[in-house]
Amino acid sequence: xxxxxxxxxxxxxxxxxxxxxxxxxxxxxxxxxxxxxxxxxxxxxxxxxxxxxxxxxxxxxxxxxxxxxxxxxxxxxxxxxxxxxxxxxxxxxxxxxxxxxxxxxxxxxxxxxxxxxxxxxxxxxxxxxxxx
Numbered sequence: 001x002x003x004x005x006x007x008x009x010x011x012x013x014x015x016x017x018x019x020x021x022x023x024x025x026x027x028x029x030x031x032x033x034x035x036x037x038x039x040x041x042x043x044x045x046x047x048x049x050x051x052x053x054x055x056x057x058x059x060x061x062x063x064x065x066x067x068x069x070x071x072x073x074x075x076x077x078x079x080x081x082x083x084x085x086x087x088x089x090x091x092x093x094x095x096x097x098x099x100x101x102x103x104x105x106x107x108x109x110x111x112x113x114x115x116x117x118x119x120x121x122x123x124x125x126x127x128x129x130x131x132x
Contacts, residue, residue, distance in 0.1 A: 003115065007108030013050045014104050020096040058110025070109050074102040 018024045025047060029040040058067060078098060081087040089095065109116075117123065 003112040006111045007104060010054055010107035011104035014100045017047055019100060020093045054107045054111055058107055061113040062110050067106055070106045074105055
């Protein structure tokens with residue numbers, strides 16, 4: 001359940017930042033920059049904190065090669081679904097939402113990888129050990 005929550009938070013973070021609807025931070029900030037600059041800056045900084053947490057944890061747990069591999073797996077899955085006729089490439093809105101889902105899955109897996117690895121192998125990941 002914790003892994004699902006981590007993915008959902010990543011999805012919300014990405015969808016709040018940008019999505020194909022008019023309800024996203026980038027469009028709102030662009031339209032309201034002059035009138036609500038302090039609020040736009042605060043919102044941008046809060047989103048930046050979320051991205052730093054997710055990207056740092058993902059880079060530390062699976063690294064850039066792992067991120068690319070997870071993204072490639074999801075890209076191949078989408079390719080298979082297009083090839084089977086389940087998905088169509090002519091709907092740009094669906095394609096944009098699929099990109100958000102795929103990116104959030106990469107971040108969610110990256111944030112959850114240490115937990116999944118510990119459950120599978122019984123070994124914990126340790127980044128730094130204090131030897132005072």
